[in-house]
Every structure is written in structure tokens, then in C-alpha cells.
Amino acid sequence: MSEDQIKNLEAQFEARIARDEKIEPKDWMPEKYRQTHIRQISQHAHSEIVGMLPEGNWITRAPSLRRKVALLAKVQDEAGHGLYLYSACETLGVSREELYDQLHTGKAKYSSIFNYPTITWADIGAIGWLVDGAAIINQVPLCNTSFGPYARAMIRVCKEESFHQRQGYEIMMTLANGTPEQKEMAQDALNRWWWPSLMMFGPTDAESVHTAQSMKWKLKRKTNDELRQQFVDQTVPQAELIGLTIPDDDLKWNDKRKSYDFGPIDWDEFWQVVKGHGPMNKERMNARVSAWENGEWVRDAAVAYADKQKEYKSKQAV
């Protein structure tokens, strides 16, 4: 194809997205669109998969059967979300093995929030309430994104996500209404998860390099700072309602903006964790890679069994 022809195709492509048409896997697309989507969708899938690890830590120690079945169902949902997203990503011509390989070798990123430890039961409450709450705000606009398979996967994900947030808030509420020790445990979890949750929305608009392009392709509908503000405004009253305190001395209602002003985020910490120096980066990757490697004989056995069955059937047919 000549350069002019490609330019022409690109113009038509951008016009289709501007008209809110969806792009499907076999449609022509600019290489950069394909690559950006592979990167974002796979990062998203990896986050769901790694996100099972901090919560899995508490399944055997959940304080009641009710909490245990809920946590099991939630972790199973995260696995499902990872799988929806991996298969959406594969429609762009990348294989599942390549995607796993990128995760296991550290070439691909996943959400930094999962590099923090879950040291008490209240952390499970805080993750559901804050981390899933932030994820929902990030994800809802993606139900309308331009790439069809991604949008369809996100609709399914968003439908399932609100149970996650409610189960987390209920855990926090129960602890906050419990003994002084239990309330302290809830407050401690909020103290540790609050700032990392704000970081989930990514760098400030001034620092964010992909925002303009992502807006055009409808991978983003609002900027990082707008989404972060939305999260703060929505979460502060929820904390007040159960008697917990947001760990931010600068937090106060701004009557002019009809929004909360909040203190500065420690971006050095954010970049440290992104670059692999968070408290749990190594452990998460070790857990993930050894799960994959220790499962290899099971995957091989399944293939050997499938081959044998095929052989047996074809012999019977003769």
C-alpha cells in the first residue's frame, strides 16, 4: 500500500470512530491502534490475574463461611475477568502464550496496587471498597470504547464488579461497628490503601503521555484527574458514614467547586512501585510464575489425553 492510501484509510478509520462506529477484529486498523489496544487490554487482563493473589491470601482465613463464599466468588470473578480480557486481546492477533510470556518476564505491566500486601482481614474489605471502587470508575467508560471485543468484555466485567465493591464495604462497615480493636483494624487498612487507590488513576493529566490519543480512540472518556476527583467525591461520604477517617489532613469540601480538595500524592512512591520496587512485586511474580510452571504437567497431560481420545475415535471409525 502506498503512503497516500494508508493516510486515506487512517482518515476513514478515525471518522468511523468519531461516528461512534465499533471496530471489529478483522477490520483494517492502524498498527498503532492495534499495538495500543494489545498493550492496554493485556495489562488489564494481567491485573485481574495478579489481583487474585493478594485476596487469595485470605480465603482460608476468612472469619465466617459467609465471608468465605463471597471472597471465593469474588476471586473466581477476577479469574473470569482476566479470561474475558485475554480472549478479547487475542482477537488482535497476539497469542495467549505471548501474553503470559510478557507478564512472566516482566515485559508487561499490571496495576501497581497489587504490589501492596494484605496483612489483615480488613485489607480484604479495603480492597473491595476502594480498589474495586476505583476500578469501576476506570472501567465504566470502557463499556463504550471503540474496539468491539474490549467493549463487550467490559460490559460483562462491570456487571459483576459492583458485588465486589459492596462486599468490601460491608466488611469495613462491620469492622467499624465492632470492638475498638476491629474499628482500629479497619482504620489502619483505610490508611494504607487510600493513597495507593488514588494512584490507580495514573499520573496527573500534565504528566500523562497517552491521554490525547486515548481520548480520540475512546479508550478514555475522562482524564486521570477527573476520574480521581470523582473517586474522592464519591468515597469521602462513604467513609464518614461508617465513622472512618480519610488519612489526608488537606482534605476539605470546596463549596465553589462542589468537590473535595485533597492533598498531594507521593508520585515518587508510585514510580518506585511501577518500576518493580514495591513491597510485593517480587512475591507476586514468583507466585504467578510458579503457579504456571507447576501446572505445566497438568496442561501436558490434558493434551496427551485429548490426543489419545482422538486417536481412539478415529480407529473406531475405521
Added chain:
Amino acid sequence: MSKDWPLWEVFVRSKNGLEHRHFGSLHAADAEMALENARDVYTRRNEGVSIWVVESKHITASNPEHNAELFEPAQDKVYRHPTFYDIPDEIKHM
């Protein structure tokens, strides 16, 4: 190095009376495992009463590049629609 599991497409009937609809895809070693995985991945909340799985390589798909020759001929055949035909106003329903 292990052999990769093939890709399967999953179709789910959400209730009797409706057709099976494409829900997504997954990897599995064989058809039986594909069905079991489809149940766990796509029907955790009563989304279905019946599942079909088919290995993706068995699906032949049209190419969007040929959309013009495939689908445009239908556009100017207005005589295939009831509104193309004139009937007297006295006839209320036909």
C-alpha cells in the same frame, strides 16, 4: 515445552426460546474441557441453559474487505420490503 491448548468459541442459549449467542472464547485441550470451562467462565450467574463450543479454526468468516460486493447489492432492492407496494387506504392492515 508443552503444546498450547487450542482456542474455542463459546455460544450460550440464555433461556429456552432464544437462540445461542456468541459469548466469547477460551482455551481448552478438548471439547469436553471446553464445555466445562465455558460453564465456569461464562455462566457463573445463571446466564445460560445450554452451551455450544466449537474450535475456532472451524469457523469460516467473511472478510470486511469484501463487504461491498457481499452486502451492497441488497441495498437497492427496495421491492423486497412491503412498503414498496401501493395498496388502497381502505385496507387498514395487510
